[in-house]
Amino acid sequence: MQSLFAFKGTESDDFKKDERFLFQSIDKMSDLYFSMLALLIELQKKANSKLELSQKKLLATKEDINPNRKFADNAVLQFVSSNTMLKEVIEKRKLNFWDLDFEYVDVIYKAVLESDLYKNYMAKGPSDLKEDKDFIIDIYTEIIAPNDKLYDYFEDQQITWVDDLPVINTAIVKTFTKLKLTKPETFLIPELYKDEDDRVFAKDLLYKTLLNRTKFVEEIAAKTTNWDADRLASLDGVLLQMALCEFQKFPSIPVKVTINEYLEIAKEYSTPKSSVFINGILDKIVKEYKENNVHNKIGRGLM
Known part of the structure; x- marks a missing residue:
C-alpha cells in the first residue's frame, strides 16, 4: 500500500526502485518492533535505577530502604530484559537510541507512574504471570502505543514507521498475550515472513498492480x-x-x-x-x- 501510494511513474517503468522501497520498508518494520522492545527494557532499567537511588538517600525512609519492587520485577519486563538474543539484535541493528533520546523514556515512565493502572497494580500483593501480563498489556495499549510524543519521534526516525505502528503494536500485544516463562529466547525474535511464499506474494502484488x-x-x-x-x-x-x-x-x-x-x-x-x-x-x-x-x-x- 505504501509503495503503490508513493508510486509516481507509469506502467512502462522499471519497478526495481519501487521493489527496493517495498522490501526496505518491510525490513524496517522489524527495526520498529525491536525498538519498542528496547523501550520496555529501558523502562525497567529506569525503574531499577530509581529504586537504587532512593535506597542511597541520606535520610532514607523505611519505604526507601525496602521499596515496592513489583513494577521493576514484573515477569514480562524481566523476560524481555534478560533475553540475550534480543539484546544482541538490538545492539547489532543500533536500535537502542533511547540512551541518547532518554527524554522519551522519561515521558513514558512518568505517564506510567501517574496512571491509575500503575497505582492499582502496585497496591495489590505479589502477582502471578497473568496479572503481570495484563498490566504490561494495559500500559502498552493505553499509555505507550497512543503517546503523541512517541508517535512524532518515530515519524522523525523513519517515515514509513507511522503507518507500521498499528501493525507492530498489535504484534507486540499478541506476543505478550501468548508469553510463557518457559518460552525460548527466540519467542521475542519472530520471522518477518512466514515463508518464502510470503515474500514472493508481496513482490507479485506490487508488480501486478502496477502493470x-x-x-x-x-x-x-x-x-x-x-x-x-x-x-x-x-x-x-x-x-x-x-x-x-x-x-x-x-x-x-x-x-x-x-x-x-x-x-x-x-x-x-x-x-x-x-x-x-x-x-x-x-x-x-x-x-x-x-x-x-x-x-x-x-x-x-x-x-
Missing part, C-alpha cells in the same frame, strides 16, 4: 460515477486497485478474504467513510463477475 493499474482504474471509475474523483486518487483508490489485482491475478485467494482484508486496512489507515465506500464498490464488481462468469477462483467456495 495493470490503468485497467483497474478504468474498471473502478465505471462503478464510481457518483463519487468524488479525489477519493479515487487517494488511499482508497490504491486499496481498490490492490483488491482488484487479488480478484483477477491471484486465483487461490478467496474473494471474501480479499474484501475483509482491505476493509480492515481502510479502517486503520484511511478515512472514517472509506470502508463503506470500498465495500460498496467491491460488492458491485464481485456481483458483475458472478453474472458474467469471469475471474473464477480456483477451489471450492472461493468466489
